[in-house]
Amino acid sequence: MKKEYTITVYTENQVGLLNRIAIIFSRRKINIDSLNVSPSEVESIHRFTIVINETVEVVRKLCLQIEKQVEVLKAYYNTNEEIIWQEMALYKVPTDAVAEKLKVERLLREYGARAVVIRKDYTIFETTGHREETDRLVQFLEPYGLIEFVRTARIAIIKASSGFHDKIREFEAVEPAEELIENEFLDKGQAVFTM
Amino acid sequence: MSSIVKEADKKDTLIQLSSTAPVEAREISGSQAVLEACIAEGVDTIFGYPGGAIMPIYDALYDYNDRLKHVLVRHEQGGIHAGQGYARSSGKVGVVFATSGPGATNLVTGLADAMIDSTPLVCITGQVFAHLLGTDAFQETDVINITTPVTKWNYQITDATEIPHVLSKAFYIAGSGRPGPVLIDISKNAQIQKFNYEGYTKCNHIRSYRPKPIVRKEYIEAAAQLINEAKKPFVIFGQGVILGRAEKEFKAFIEKGGLPAAWTILGLSALPTDHPQNVGMLGMHGNYGPNVLTNECDVLIAVGMRFDDRVTGRLDKYAKQAKIIHLDIDPAEINKNVTATVPVWGDCKETLPLLTQLIQEKQHKEWLALFNQYTKDEQDAVIQAELHPTQGELTMGEVIQLLNELTDGNAIVVTDVGQHQMVACRYAKFNETKSNITSGGLGTMGFALPAAIGAKFGALHRTVVAVIGDGGFQMTLQEMGTIMQTGLNVKILILNNRFLGMVRQWQELFNDRRYSFVDIQSPDFVQLAKAYGIDGASIDNRGLLKNALQKMLDHDGSYLLEVMVGKENNVFPMVPQGCSVSEIRLK
Numbered sequence: 189m190k191k192e193y194t195i196t197v198y199t200e201n202q203v204g205l206l207n208r209i210a211i212i213f214s215r216r217k218i219n220i221d222s223l224n225v226s227p228s229e230v231e232s233i234h235r236f237t238i239v240i241n242e243t244v245e246v247v248r249k250l251c252l253q254i255e256k257q258v259e260v261l262k263a264y265y266n267t268n269e270e271i272i273w274q275e276m277a278l279y280k281v282p283t284d285a286v287a288e289k290l291k292v293e294r295l296l297r298e299y300g301a302r303a304v305v306i307r308k309d310y311t312i313f314e315t316t317g318h319r320e321e322t323d324r325l326v327q328f329l330e331p332y333g334l335i336e337f338v339r340t341a342r343i344a345i346i347k348a349s350s351g352f353h354d355k356i357r358e359f360e361a362v363e364p365a366e367e368l369i370e371n372e373f374l375d376k377g378q379a380v381f382t383m
Numbered sequence: 384m385s386s387i388v389k390e391a392d393k394k395d396t397l398i399q400l401s402s403t404a405p406v407e408a409r410e411i412s413g414s415q416a417v418l419e420a421c422i423a424e425g426v427d428t429i430f431g432y433p434g435g436a437i438m439p440i441y442d443a444l445y446d447y448n449d450r451l452k453h454v455l456v457r458h459e460q461g462g463i464h465a466g467q468g469y470a471r472s473s474g475k476v477g478v479v480f481a482t483s484g485p486g487a488t489n490l491v492t493g494l495a496d497a498m499i500d501s502t503p504l505v506c507i508t509g510q511v512f513a514h515l516l517g518t519d520a521f522q523e524t525d526v527i528n529i530t531t532p533v534t535k536w537n538y539q540i541t542d543a544t545e546i547p548h549v550l551s552k553a554f555y556i557a558g559s560g561r562p563g564p565v566l567i568d569i570s571k572n573a574q575i576q577k578f579n580y581e582g583y584t585k586c587n588h589i590r591s592y593r594p595k596p597i598v599r600k601e602y603i604e605a606a607a608q609l610i611n612e613a614k615k616p617f618v619i620f621g622q623g624v625i626l627g628r629a630e631k632e633f634k635a636f637i638e639k640g641g642l643p644a645a646w647t648i649l650g651l652s653a654l655p656t657d658h659p660q661n662v663g664m665l666g667m668h669g670n671y672g673p674n675v676l677t678n679e680c681d682v683l684i685a686v687g688m689r690f691d692d693r694v695t696g697r698l699d700k701y702a703k704q705a706k707i708i709h710l711d712i713d714p715a716e717i718n719k720n721v722t723a724t725v726p727v728w729g730d731c732k733e734t735l736p737l738l739t740q741l742i743q744e745k746q747h748k749e750w751l752a753l754f755n756q757y758t759k760d761e762q763d764a765v766i767q768a769e770l771h772p773t774q775g776e777l778t779m780g781e782v783i784q785l786l787n788e789l790t791d792g793n794a795i796v797v798t799d800v801g802q803h804q805m806v807a808c809r810y811a812k813f814n815e816t817k818s819n820i821t822s823g824g825l826g827t828m829g830f831a832l833p834a835a836i837g838a839k840f841g842a843l844h845r846t847v848v849a850v851i852g853d854g855g856f857q858m859t860l861q862e863m864g865t866i867m868q869t870g871l872n873v874k875i876l877i878l879n880n881r882f883l884g885m886v887r888q889w890q891e892l893f894n895d896r897r898y899s900f901v902d903i904q905s906p907d908f909v910q911l912a913k914a915y916g917i918d919g920a921s922i923d924n925r926g927l928l929k930n931a932l933q934k935m936l937d938h939d940g941s942y943l944l945e946v947m948v949g950k951e952n953n954v955f956p957m958v959p960q961g962c963s964v965s966e967i968r969l970k
Contacts, residue, residue: 211532249715255715259591362587362588374602
């Protein structure tokens with residue numbers, strides 16, 4: 189059964205790696221719903237957050253192919269239940285609509301929207317939330333003359349994760365301790381991060 | 384003890400060197416650094432073709448001619464296939480040089496071939512000056528992005544100071560773990576640039592790359608238990624045994640357990656043909672017993688193989704009754720096509736001996752006899768007529784059979800792709816490992832001639848016979864020029880059926896004999912060889928075959944023998960596409 193999976197990849201910061209990872213999906217004609225790449229909590233290590241809609245078998249194989257790339261340290265896949273995630277969105281609306289329509293003002297407040305820029309002609313709001321919440325606000329704002337709208341990719345934190353600082357030390361060791369090496373064929377069911 | 388002292392001495396020297404580094408470090412060009420890296424990595428032969436963007440490296444090569452042998456090929460595709468042949472016969476990393484643009488794009492087929500067949504290669508391509516990147520400069524092409532899907536790793540160098548450590552990474556990545564091709568693209572300015580060279584250090588660790596896992600005893604124990612409880616265990620093995628240099632360990636394993644073992648096309652020659660437990664070839668044109676009994680065994684032990692669709696046939700009817708143990712170094716291969724009951728993730732050089740320790744000594748005589756029974760059926764239905772025909776047109780099988788007799792199974796046999804490949808792999812006899820060189824995964828026609836040239840350079844003391852079809856030979860026959868110029872001794876055996884035989888066979892069996900564009904004409908191959916200074920002969924008579932083959936083998940230097948074989952002979956047995964391995968057809 190297909191469902192939404194979030195893939196988290198820790199990588200070196202290397203030119204061309206984005207392409208190497210992207211073609212693992214495109215080769216199998218799998219569409220990436222959302223992609224975020226940014227520096228992680230560990231210096232020089234980057235973190236990819238990729239959202240796709242696929243079966244668990246496919247996602248598992250994709251992660252193994254990703255991990256096979258020389259500059260990839262680790263790839264994890266999680267269902268929505270296993271992560272906390274957010275997307276950010278910016279909305280540009282005519283200032284008149286906000287100022288004059290009480291309903292608009294109330295809704296923006298309800299959605300926790302924050303004004304970023306207020307000008308005579310337009311106002312830019314920002315929200316963070318799940319995709320559906322953003323979609324609902326867009327739908328609501330459209331009749332009031334939504335000028336422009338943009339959203340970021342999903343970023344996600346794995347609930348069970350204990351971060352990457354300790355892991356990177358093991359990766360750097362020429363002879364890592366046996367119990368710290370993750371063996372997905374033996375250690376299933378253990379905590380997400382066992383390296 | 385003495386070695387420790389030596390190590391200590393070495394360290395002292397190193398420290399001394401580094402303490403006087405400003406004096407010791409010398410200024411060299413990026414091009415020289417590339418060649419220094421090759422020498423430090425033990426490279427002895429480079430296959431390549433010069434051009435504008437790689438000229439500085441070739442200029443430097445002029446001075447390294449005494450330490451590095453460069454083989455000038457006739458086309459970059461020939462160069463990379465030669466590199467593959469070299470890697471496969473020598474077990475070392477093959478090195479290929481090509482220029483930018485078309486030189487680099489001509490490598491792509493070979494890269495794809497090396498990628499799917501896990502062949503270690505380091506390809507070095509020239510690139511336009513860094514300041515011209517992205518300007519559509521002359522002979523500029525985006526080589527890194529073109530080759531990303533078909534390389535294990537690739538990297539573009541635009542500054543000479545990167546060369547030593549990037550090349551050491553390249554050799555390490557290409558040859559370690561599951562091997563594969565690596566491409567390093569070096570812009571012309573970096574080749575010319577002078578820098579302070581502080582020596583070359585071999586790479587042995589990259590933090591984001593773990594070539595092989597730490598072997599865990601849990602699955603070794605679980606696998607051993609399954610094998611010990613098995614009544615009908617069956618081993619299938621691939622190139623992993625050869626790449627892992629684990630031929631001895633593998634033999635010890637199957638001998639202790641009394642396990643029948645069948646090979647994939649790339650696993651061929653890892654176990655001598657005559658070994659009593661070698662039960663033959665798997666897959667679409669494999670042997671009868673190994674295919675049928677895959678669906679009757681109770682424990683299937685896969686060693687260093689990846690369950691290619693040509694091996695498994697229809698997956699949902701493949702070995703469903705069996706518990707499956709899968710030994711592989713690449714975690715992405717485990718559970719990719721066939722779900723393993725016990726995955727044994729690791730280098731088979733390490734895992735096989737551990738497994739051998741824990742398994743009981745057994746014979747499985749009745750089970751092994753069953754394979755022999757199937758062999759007998761196949762012998763009667765197919766093999767006898769193929770290998771020992773007494774009348775009618777020559778068969779490919781009898782040529783290979785005679786070749787076996789005359790070489791005694793000691794030659795390296797390089798095959799192209801198609802019917803002759805299947806026949807040669809089915810019937811060629813091998814005593815030694817690394818003796819079967821063929822394009823397995825990609826099925827690259829035109830592979831054999833250049834790969835045979837490389838294979839010969841990789842094993843100069845051995846006889847190399849390239850078995851090629853009339854179609855495949857015409858794809859890369861320009862490499863006869865390379866043979867001419869190097870004076871190399873390669874035997875070219877063309878099995879000419881005046882058809883693109885494998886496609887014709889499918890058209891006959893599945894397309895109602897609608898022979899669509901498989902009728903291929905050939906030039907006079909013997910004359911053509913002669914033009915390149917290669918002696919040869921063409922025969923179509925059974926009575927002349929043995930002498931002709933003997934003459935080819937005895938000839939001092941390269942020789943081309945064309946054998947006219949039956950036009951519409953088919954390769955059997957065959958597992959038709961989309962069928963289960965147990966539905967294998969004998970005719």
